[in-house]
Amino acid sequence: MIEGSTAKLALLIDADNAQPAIIEALLAEVVKYGTAHVKRAYGDWTGTRLQGWKGQLLAQSIQPVQQFAYTSGKNATDAAMIIDAMDLLYTGRFDGFCLVSSDSDFTRLAARLRESGLRVYGFGESKTPKPFVAACDKFIYTENLTRPLGRSAEGDAVVAAPRALPAPLMAEDALITQLQRAVEAASDEDGWALLSTVGHILTSQHPDFDSRNYGHAKLSDLIAATSVFALDRRQSDDGKSAVVHVRDLRP
Missing domain, CATH: 3.30.420.610 (LOTUS domain-like)
Structure with a gap:
């Protein structure tokens, strides 16, 4: 497994579950593990809830992926992100994935990616359920990224x-x-x-x-x-x- 700056990574962000304030520190942390050749953020961009993300998407060259919230209480964003992750996995172009979410729904995805021999770096808040943390090769709490030095x-x-x-x-x-x-x-x-x-x-x-x-x-x-x-x-x-x-x- 390639590690370091030569590793090709896919950065997938659950914008419904992450804060835009972390993005600069997040990208600086990702560089420690490789180069993000794909940067995507998933959410319903037609509403106002993700307004804070929109400036960051342009500034950091992150591709927004639209996913309508078809039904209240159901997270269609998670499903879209998982499907894209599997599509990217099957291209065989990547050495690892960076999954940004505090949601346990990505536990099986992290495990599946590792089963294919790829490294998985998780990023989420300290409230992230332990099964998702344990499914990653390394998990970084986002509070550590934004804490002042x-x-x-x-x-x-x-x-x-x-x-x-x-x-x-x-x-x-x-x-x-x-x-x-x-x-x-x-x-x-x-x-x-x-x-x-x-x-x-x-x-x-x-x-x-x-x-x-x-x-x-x-x-x-x-x-x-x-x-x-x-x-x-x-x-x-x-x-x-x-x-x-x-x-x-x-x-």
């Missing part, structure tokens, strides 16, 4: 914490257990693990894991804040970049 004393970007946490984080916290298990799974005989591998394991086990959920912009910052791990920055094998290793400080 601050600056630490060292000048590094930090994220305002979405919820109160002890400082430093205590070892009995469920977060610490997740981190320790991931480090242990990725560690070598000396107990050191490559931080990028730890991050991959965490996301594989918990698709909605995100250091921004805990008020830190990077995984390395979050791990350092726990005070139960050692971090070691080393030169890569080619000597051109730095890589971070982590080790559990428990005896």
Whole structure:
């Protein structure tokens, strides 16, 4: 599976279920995983409810897909988005999909896309049902995208914490257990693990894991804040970049 900037992605937005204020931050996040060759937003554009989206569609070159609300209480937009997703899947042109919605109706779609070997990135509010979150390879809460960045004393970007946490984080916290298990799974005989591998394991086990959920912009910052791990920055094998290793400080 191709990852990164070379991955070809289809970005499908449930405009009935997402806020237009997130779009710029959303597109900036999508770039981390690949290039959106298709950008579509679904909804009933004949009404006034989606008025806030219309300026964003033009500014961000997002194609609006019209779906009339034929019956009150029935979400025809979901069906249209699912049908389009399957049509795009069968073209064989894409490496992954970005599904923007907090609606559990897309759970089976996410699972079906993954069954075909494509990566699925979900974007939704923290209220998103867990089955949809778990069906994605990675799920990003949109609250993390719009939360303002601050600056630490060292000048590094930090994220305002979405919820109160002890400082430093205590070892009995469920977060610490997740981190320790991931480090242990990725560690070598000396107990050191490559931080990028730890991050991959965490996301594989918990698709909605995100250091921004805990008020830190990077995984390395979050791990350092726990005070139960050692971090070691080393030169890569080619000597051109730095890589971070982590080790559990428990005896």
